[in-house]
Amino acid sequence: MQYWLMKTEPEECSIDDFAKDPSAVIMWDGVRNYQARNFMRTMAIGDEVFIYHSRCANIGIAGIVRVTRMAYPDPTQFDTNAPYFDPKSTPDKPRWDAVDLQFVRKFTRVIALDELKNEPALANNPVVRKGNRLSVIPVTKDERDAILALL
DNA sequence: GCCAACGTTGGC
DNA sequence: GCCAACGTTGGC
Structure with missing residues:
Protein backbone atom coordinates (compact mmCIF):
# COMPACT_ATOMS: atom_id res chain seq x y z
CA MET A 1 0.00 0.00 0.00
CA GLN A 2 1.33 3.37 -1.01
CA TYR A 3 0.21 6.81 0.04
CA TRP A 4 -0.25 9.89 -2.11
CA LEU A 5 -1.35 13.49 -2.11
CA MET A 6 -3.27 14.97 -5.01
CA LYS A 7 -3.99 18.64 -5.49
CA THR A 8 -7.27 19.98 -6.74
CA GLU A 9 -9.00 23.29 -6.89
CA PRO A 10 -12.14 22.63 -4.86
CA GLU A 11 -14.24 24.61 -7.32
CA GLU A 12 -13.37 21.92 -9.85
CA CYS A 13 -13.38 18.85 -7.63
CA SER A 14 -13.41 18.86 -3.85
CA ILE A 15 -13.61 16.29 -1.09
CA ASP A 16 -17.33 17.08 -0.95
CA ASP A 17 -17.77 15.83 -4.49
CA PHE A 18 -16.53 12.45 -3.23
CA ALA A 19 -18.41 12.62 0.06
CA LYS A 20 -21.81 13.37 -1.43
CA ASP A 21 -21.91 9.86 -2.89
CA PRO A 22 -19.43 7.59 -1.10
CA SER A 23 -20.11 4.75 -3.54
CA ALA A 24 -19.35 6.87 -6.61
CA VAL A 25 -16.15 6.47 -8.52
CA ILE A 26 -14.63 9.66 -9.87
CA MET A 27 -12.23 9.69 -12.80
CA TRP A 28 -9.20 11.81 -11.96
CA ASP A 29 -8.44 13.28 -15.36
CA GLY A 30 -6.66 16.34 -16.66
CA VAL A 31 -3.20 15.64 -15.30
CA ARG A 32 -0.85 17.14 -17.87
CA ASN A 33 2.53 16.89 -16.23
CA TYR A 34 4.91 14.04 -16.94
CA GLN A 35 6.22 13.60 -13.43
CA ALA A 36 2.71 13.54 -12.02
CA ARG A 37 1.62 11.10 -14.73
CA ASN A 38 4.52 8.80 -14.00
CA PHE A 39 3.59 8.72 -10.33
CA MET A 40 0.00 7.91 -11.26
CA ARG A 41 1.24 4.98 -13.30
CA THR A 42 2.72 3.44 -10.17
CA MET A 43 -0.51 3.66 -8.18
CA ALA A 44 -2.18 0.44 -7.13
CA ILE A 45 -5.77 -0.33 -6.27
CA GLY A 46 -6.33 0.45 -2.61
CA ASP A 47 -3.65 3.14 -2.37
CA GLU A 48 -4.76 6.01 -0.17
CA VAL A 49 -4.74 9.56 -1.51
CA PHE A 50 -4.89 12.74 0.52
CA ILE A 51 -7.06 15.32 -1.21
CA TYR A 52 -5.40 18.73 -1.06
CA HIS A 53 -7.41 21.85 -1.81
CA SER A 54 -5.36 24.51 -3.59
CA ARG A 55 -6.07 28.01 -4.85
CA CYS A 56 -8.97 28.58 -2.50
CA ALA A 57 -9.91 30.21 0.80
CA ASN A 58 -9.06 27.18 2.92
CA ILE A 59 -5.85 25.68 1.54
CA GLY A 60 -4.82 22.28 2.88
CA ILE A 61 -5.69 18.61 3.19
CA ALA A 62 -9.42 17.97 3.34
CA GLY A 63 -9.73 14.20 3.44
CA ILE A 64 -8.80 10.84 1.98
CA VAL A 65 -9.87 8.87 -1.07
CA ARG A 66 -8.58 5.59 -2.46
CA VAL A 67 -7.59 4.24 -5.85
CA THR A 68 -10.18 1.91 -7.39
CA ARG A 69 -8.71 1.62 -10.88
CA MET A 70 -5.11 1.73 -11.99
CA ALA A 71 -3.84 4.20 -14.57
CA TYR A 72 -5.53 4.09 -17.98
CA PRO A 73 -5.54 6.50 -20.93
CA ASP A 74 -7.27 9.75 -19.98
CA PRO A 75 -10.16 10.07 -22.47
CA THR A 76 -10.19 13.87 -22.25
CA GLN A 77 -6.90 14.04 -24.17
CA PHE A 78 -8.72 12.86 -27.33
CA ASP A 79 -11.77 15.08 -26.90
CA THR A 80 -11.42 18.12 -29.14
CA ASN A 81 -14.06 19.90 -27.08
CA ALA A 82 -12.41 19.25 -23.72
CA PRO A 83 -10.15 21.84 -22.14
CA TYR A 84 -7.63 19.04 -21.62
CA PHE A 85 -7.53 18.10 -25.32
CA ASP A 86 -4.02 17.30 -26.48
CA PRO A 87 -3.56 17.36 -30.28
CA LYS A 88 -0.30 15.43 -29.94
CA SER A 89 -2.08 12.50 -28.35
CA THR A 90 -3.63 9.67 -30.34
CA PRO A 91 -5.56 6.61 -29.09
CA ASP A 92 -2.74 4.27 -30.12
CA LYS A 93 -0.15 6.59 -28.60
CA PRO A 94 -1.76 8.22 -25.57
CA ARG A 95 0.36 10.61 -23.54
CA TRP A 96 -1.81 11.06 -20.47
CA ASP A 97 -3.38 8.78 -17.91
CA ALA A 98 -6.22 8.95 -15.43
CA VAL A 99 -7.02 6.89 -12.35
CA ASP A 100 -10.35 6.25 -10.62
CA LEU A 101 -10.89 7.35 -7.03
CA GLN A 102 -13.52 6.75 -4.38
CA PHE A 103 -14.35 8.43 -1.09
CA VAL A 104 -12.80 7.21 2.15
CA ARG A 105 -13.22 10.01 4.67
CA LYS A 106 -13.60 13.75 5.01
CA PHE A 107 -11.65 15.35 7.83
CA THR A 108 -13.61 17.27 10.45
CA ARG A 109 -11.49 20.23 9.45
CA VAL A 110 -9.00 21.08 6.73
CA ILE A 111 -5.38 20.58 7.80
CA ALA A 112 -3.98 23.95 6.78
CA LEU A 113 -0.84 24.39 4.71
CA ASP A 114 0.69 26.30 7.64
CA GLU A 115 0.29 23.24 9.85
CA LEU A 116 1.92 21.07 7.22
CA LYS A 117 4.82 23.52 6.98
CA ALA A 146 2.39 12.68 10.81
CA ILE A 147 -0.42 14.19 8.72
CA LEU A 148 -3.07 12.14 10.53
CA ALA A 149 -1.56 13.08 13.88
CA LEU A 150 -2.29 16.74 13.11
CA LEU A 151 -6.01 16.12 13.24
C1' DG B 1 -6.11 39.63 -9.10
C1' DC B 2 -1.11 39.62 -8.70
C1' DC B 3 3.06 37.63 -9.61
C1' DA B 4 6.97 34.33 -8.52
C1' DA B 5 8.17 29.89 -9.68
C1' DC B 6 8.02 26.41 -12.60
C1' DG B 7 7.55 23.08 -16.85
C1' DT B 8 7.24 23.04 -21.76
C1' DT B 9 8.01 24.63 -26.35
C1' DG B 10 10.48 25.85 -30.24
C1' DG B 11 14.03 28.65 -32.74
C1' DC B 12 18.62 28.49 -33.36
C1' DG C 1 21.44 20.89 -26.73
C1' DC C 2 20.75 25.55 -25.17
C1' DC C 3 17.85 28.85 -23.46
C1' DA C 4 14.38 32.69 -24.09
C1' DA C 5 9.64 33.04 -24.36
C1' DC C 6 5.49 31.47 -23.05
C1' DG C 7 1.58 29.49 -20.44
C1' DT C 8 0.18 27.64 -16.06
C1' DT C 9 0.20 26.82 -11.11
C1' DG C 10 -0.77 28.20 -6.70
C1' DG C 11 0.10 31.05 -2.40
C1' DC C 12 -0.93 35.35 -0.98
Whole structure:
Protein backbone atom coordinates (compact mmCIF):
# COMPACT_ATOMS: atom_id res chain seq x y z
CA MET A 1 0.00 0.00 0.00
CA GLN A 2 1.33 3.37 -1.01
CA TYR A 3 0.21 6.81 0.04
CA TRP A 4 -0.25 9.89 -2.11
CA LEU A 5 -1.35 13.49 -2.11
CA MET A 6 -3.27 14.97 -5.01
CA LYS A 7 -3.99 18.64 -5.49
CA THR A 8 -7.27 19.98 -6.74
CA GLU A 9 -9.00 23.29 -6.89
CA PRO A 10 -12.14 22.63 -4.86
CA GLU A 11 -14.24 24.61 -7.32
CA GLU A 12 -13.37 21.92 -9.85
CA CYS A 13 -13.38 18.85 -7.63
CA SER A 14 -13.41 18.86 -3.85
CA ILE A 15 -13.61 16.29 -1.09
CA ASP A 16 -17.33 17.08 -0.95
CA ASP A 17 -17.77 15.83 -4.49
CA PHE A 18 -16.53 12.45 -3.23
CA ALA A 19 -18.41 12.62 0.06
CA LYS A 20 -21.81 13.37 -1.43
CA ASP A 21 -21.91 9.86 -2.89
CA PRO A 22 -19.43 7.59 -1.10
CA SER A 23 -20.11 4.75 -3.54
CA ALA A 24 -19.35 6.87 -6.61
CA VAL A 25 -16.15 6.47 -8.52
CA ILE A 26 -14.63 9.66 -9.87
CA MET A 27 -12.23 9.69 -12.80
CA TRP A 28 -9.20 11.81 -11.96
CA ASP A 29 -8.44 13.28 -15.36
CA GLY A 30 -6.66 16.34 -16.66
CA VAL A 31 -3.20 15.64 -15.30
CA ARG A 32 -0.85 17.14 -17.87
CA ASN A 33 2.53 16.89 -16.23
CA TYR A 34 4.91 14.04 -16.94
CA GLN A 35 6.22 13.60 -13.43
CA ALA A 36 2.71 13.54 -12.02
CA ARG A 37 1.62 11.10 -14.73
CA ASN A 38 4.52 8.80 -14.00
CA PHE A 39 3.59 8.72 -10.33
CA MET A 40 0.00 7.91 -11.26
CA ARG A 41 1.24 4.98 -13.30
CA THR A 42 2.72 3.44 -10.17
CA MET A 43 -0.51 3.66 -8.18
CA ALA A 44 -2.18 0.44 -7.13
CA ILE A 45 -5.77 -0.33 -6.27
CA GLY A 46 -6.33 0.45 -2.61
CA ASP A 47 -3.65 3.14 -2.37
CA GLU A 48 -4.76 6.01 -0.17
CA VAL A 49 -4.74 9.56 -1.51
CA PHE A 50 -4.89 12.74 0.52
CA ILE A 51 -7.06 15.32 -1.21
CA TYR A 52 -5.40 18.73 -1.06
CA HIS A 53 -7.41 21.85 -1.81
CA SER A 54 -5.36 24.51 -3.59
CA ARG A 55 -6.07 28.01 -4.85
CA CYS A 56 -8.97 28.58 -2.50
CA ALA A 57 -9.91 30.21 0.80
CA ASN A 58 -9.06 27.18 2.92
CA ILE A 59 -5.85 25.68 1.54
CA GLY A 60 -4.82 22.28 2.88
CA ILE A 61 -5.69 18.61 3.19
CA ALA A 62 -9.42 17.97 3.34
CA GLY A 63 -9.73 14.20 3.44
CA ILE A 64 -8.80 10.84 1.98
CA VAL A 65 -9.87 8.87 -1.07
CA ARG A 66 -8.58 5.59 -2.46
CA VAL A 67 -7.59 4.24 -5.85
CA THR A 68 -10.18 1.91 -7.39
CA ARG A 69 -8.71 1.62 -10.88
CA MET A 70 -5.11 1.73 -11.99
CA ALA A 71 -3.84 4.20 -14.57
CA TYR A 72 -5.53 4.09 -17.98
CA PRO A 73 -5.54 6.50 -20.93
CA ASP A 74 -7.27 9.75 -19.98
CA PRO A 75 -10.16 10.07 -22.47
CA THR A 76 -10.19 13.87 -22.25
CA GLN A 77 -6.90 14.04 -24.17
CA PHE A 78 -8.72 12.86 -27.33
CA ASP A 79 -11.77 15.08 -26.90
CA THR A 80 -11.42 18.12 -29.14
CA ASN A 81 -14.06 19.90 -27.08
CA ALA A 82 -12.41 19.25 -23.72
CA PRO A 83 -10.15 21.84 -22.14
CA TYR A 84 -7.63 19.04 -21.62
CA PHE A 85 -7.53 18.10 -25.32
CA ASP A 86 -4.02 17.30 -26.48
CA PRO A 87 -3.56 17.36 -30.28
CA LYS A 88 -0.30 15.43 -29.94
CA SER A 89 -2.08 12.50 -28.35
CA THR A 90 -3.63 9.67 -30.34
CA PRO A 91 -5.56 6.61 -29.09
CA ASP A 92 -2.74 4.27 -30.12
CA LYS A 93 -0.15 6.59 -28.60
CA PRO A 94 -1.76 8.22 -25.57
CA ARG A 95 0.36 10.61 -23.54
CA TRP A 96 -1.81 11.06 -20.47
CA ASP A 97 -3.38 8.78 -17.91
CA ALA A 98 -6.22 8.95 -15.43
CA VAL A 99 -7.02 6.89 -12.35
CA ASP A 100 -10.35 6.25 -10.62
CA LEU A 101 -10.89 7.35 -7.03
CA GLN A 102 -13.52 6.75 -4.38
CA PHE A 103 -14.35 8.43 -1.09
CA VAL A 104 -12.80 7.21 2.15
CA ARG A 105 -13.22 10.01 4.67
CA LYS A 106 -13.60 13.75 5.01
CA PHE A 107 -11.65 15.35 7.83
CA THR A 108 -13.61 17.27 10.45
CA ARG A 109 -11.49 20.23 9.45
CA VAL A 110 -9.00 21.08 6.73
CA ILE A 111 -5.38 20.58 7.80
CA ALA A 112 -3.98 23.95 6.78
CA LEU A 113 -0.84 24.39 4.71
CA ASP A 114 0.69 26.30 7.64
CA GLU A 115 0.29 23.24 9.85
CA LEU A 116 1.92 21.07 7.22
CA LYS A 117 4.82 23.52 6.98
CA ASN A 118 5.26 23.45 10.74
CA GLU A 119 5.38 19.66 10.91
CA PRO A 120 9.05 18.57 10.82
CA ALA A 121 8.18 15.14 9.45
CA LEU A 122 6.91 16.83 6.27
CA ALA A 123 9.92 19.06 5.69
CA ASN A 124 11.07 16.98 2.73
CA ASN A 125 7.70 16.62 1.07
CA PRO A 126 7.20 18.78 -2.04
CA VAL A 127 3.79 19.95 -0.85
CA VAL A 128 5.40 22.39 1.60
CA ARG A 129 8.04 23.67 -0.84
CA LYS A 130 7.59 27.13 -2.22
CA GLY A 131 6.80 27.23 -5.90
CA ASN A 132 6.08 23.53 -6.04
CA ARG A 133 3.72 22.65 -8.88
CA LEU A 134 3.66 18.89 -8.71
CA SER A 135 0.01 17.85 -8.42
CA VAL A 136 0.56 14.15 -7.66
CA ILE A 137 2.95 13.66 -4.76
CA PRO A 138 4.14 10.46 -3.06
CA VAL A 139 3.69 10.40 0.72
CA THR A 140 5.76 8.08 2.90
CA LYS A 141 4.22 6.04 5.70
CA ASP A 142 5.89 8.30 8.26
CA GLU A 143 4.59 11.39 6.51
CA ARG A 144 1.12 9.90 6.35
CA ASP A 145 1.18 9.15 10.08
CA ALA A 146 2.39 12.68 10.81
CA ILE A 147 -0.42 14.19 8.72
CA LEU A 148 -3.07 12.14 10.53
CA ALA A 149 -1.56 13.08 13.88
CA LEU A 150 -2.29 16.74 13.11
CA LEU A 151 -6.01 16.12 13.24
C1' DG B 1 -6.11 39.63 -9.10
C1' DC B 2 -1.11 39.62 -8.70
C1' DC B 3 3.06 37.63 -9.61
C1' DA B 4 6.97 34.33 -8.52
C1' DA B 5 8.17 29.89 -9.68
C1' DC B 6 8.02 26.41 -12.60
C1' DG B 7 7.55 23.08 -16.85
C1' DT B 8 7.24 23.04 -21.76
C1' DT B 9 8.01 24.63 -26.35
C1' DG B 10 10.48 25.85 -30.24
C1' DG B 11 14.03 28.65 -32.74
C1' DC B 12 18.62 28.49 -33.36
C1' DG C 1 21.44 20.89 -26.73
C1' DC C 2 20.75 25.55 -25.17
C1' DC C 3 17.85 28.85 -23.46
C1' DA C 4 14.38 32.69 -24.09
C1' DA C 5 9.64 33.04 -24.36
C1' DC C 6 5.49 31.47 -23.05
C1' DG C 7 1.58 29.49 -20.44
C1' DT C 8 0.18 27.64 -16.06
C1' DT C 9 0.20 26.82 -11.11
C1' DG C 10 -0.77 28.20 -6.70
C1' DG C 11 0.10 31.05 -2.40
C1' DC C 12 -0.93 35.35 -0.98
